[in-house]
Amino acid sequence: MKRTDVIVVGAGPAGLMLAGELRLGGVDVAVHDRLPAPAGESRALGFNRRAAESLDQRGLLSRLGEFRWGPMGHFGGVRFDLGMLDEDHSGVLGLSQARTEAALGGWLDDLGVPVRRSREVTGLRQTPDGVVVSFTGPDGPGEETARYVVGCDGAGSTVRGLAGVPTRVWEPTRGMFTAEITGAAPRPRPIGERLPGGRMVVCTPVGAGRCRIVVHDPDLPARPEPGALTFAQVADAWRRLTGESIDDADCQWLWACGNAAALAGEYRRGRVFLAGDAA
Ligand SMILES: Cc1cc2nc3c(=O)[nH]c(=O)nc-3n(C[C@H](O)[C@H](O)[C@H](O)COP(=O)(O)OP(=O)(O)OC[C@H]3O[C@@H](n4cnc5c(N)ncnc54)[C@H](O)[C@@H]3O)c2cc1C
Known part of the structure; x- marks a missing residue:
């Protein structure tokens, strides 16, 4: 063996x-x-400064091709402007x-x-x-x-x-739908836009005319089944929360998950x- x-x-x-x-x-x-x-x-x-430094130490940044540097970050939709710190903490964005x-x-x-x-x-x-x-x-x-x-x-x-x-598991309390689409151009909301009732929508351009749509909504099932999700459900939720239609977009990738955690x-x-x- x-x-x-x-x-x-x-x-x-x-x-x-x-x-x-x-x-x-x-x-x-x-x-x-x-x-x-x-x-x-x-x-x-993308990733933060420390991860970028680790890759750079191995000469790996040059293998990534074109990417943007920037000081903006977020955690769970809360924006951080790391540009306010004394040292440069810009990370790799949009990769x-x-x-x-x-x-x-x-x-x-x-x-x-x-x-x-x-x-x-x-x-x-x-x-x-x-x-x-x-x-x-x-x-x-x-x-x-x-x-x-x-x-x-x-x-x-x-x-x-x-x-x-x-393993300690925290059960999910809310669900989230994600889709990557082409052929529609909803208004960008890269870090997410908070809406009344604990709702949030995200629209992040990811290159080549493609953008990622995310819908957080307490009304969605907390344990969605990724395989059962259809693009029509995502488009319906997007229209309900933003008033924008992405019905005619081409969907490249769909994902559904809850906010469960495990350690x-x-x-x-x-x-x-x-x-x-x-x-
Ligand atoms: C839809 C989605 C959006 C995300 N968005 C973000 C984001 O915006 N920002 C962010 O920081 N993170 C995001 N993440 C999370 C990020 O992708 C993960 O944190 C990251 O991929 C974890 O890396 P990993 O190498 O630990 O595991 P993974 O990337 O999950 O890799 C695990 C690998 O193990 C393989 N594997 C599993 N079981 C077996 C087995 N039994 N035998 C052999 N191989 C096996 C799988 O095929 C897979 O290739 C997102 C994840 C998803 C699903």
Whole structure:
């Protein structure tokens, strides 16, 4: 059975960055991801100064292509103007997470780190000197042994569950719809516009004539099912809250979620670690 120093589960930004750092430290590392290809979704539209500095220290900013710098930030729709601070805290704005992941993926290629796709981790068994990882892949089920495993497999982390890490969960109280559209130009509201009754709408241009629409509304189900959402529902909610019609837009991507939160009770159990949203 093949044995690696570290298997990183998840080729999102956390897993890719970690794998590159481990490789630079001389570690034999491989990344497994269940998706056949990167998701290509815009998701996080930039990052703060500290993250930008970390990427710059590795020469990675130049791999990102064109992006904007700026001092404006927000947390949960509350605007921050970091330009009021003495030092420059400008961060990277308007950069799709898909481009960040592509840059990190190219870096791993250059470092010779394998990213094994269509590999879904389904089991972990800790032994005194390693972890046996079970997965399903293009050639069926398989196993690989590593000295350590890091779960960077996102908020719904399978690794966290398999390692038996207790997780505190805050149940959702409100839902949110997201769509990315072309062919319509609603008024930009990049950080979000608060509306009466705890409602909020966001419209962020994300390049190439595309913009991201987000609708927060206490009237939406707190546990929406992403697969059941239709663009007509998003367009209806947008019209109800803003008076603008996006009915004729082309929808590229739809997402629905609630404001649930979860926090792992431990970031390490034996030879299994958690990082990124998995933690
Ligand atoms: C619609 C949407 C909009 C968002 N907008 C923003 C935003 O504006 N700003 C912001 O800061 N953040 C935003 N986020 C959150 C941001 O995308 C995440 O915080 C970030 O992707 C977390 O990175 P990660 O590497 O920890 O995990 P992820 O990016 O979730 O990556 C996890 C990876 O693990 C893989 N995986 C999962 N299970 C397994 C398994 N069993 N075996 C193998 N592979 C597995 C998945 O395929 C995935 O590639 C958004 C997220 C979504 C969904």
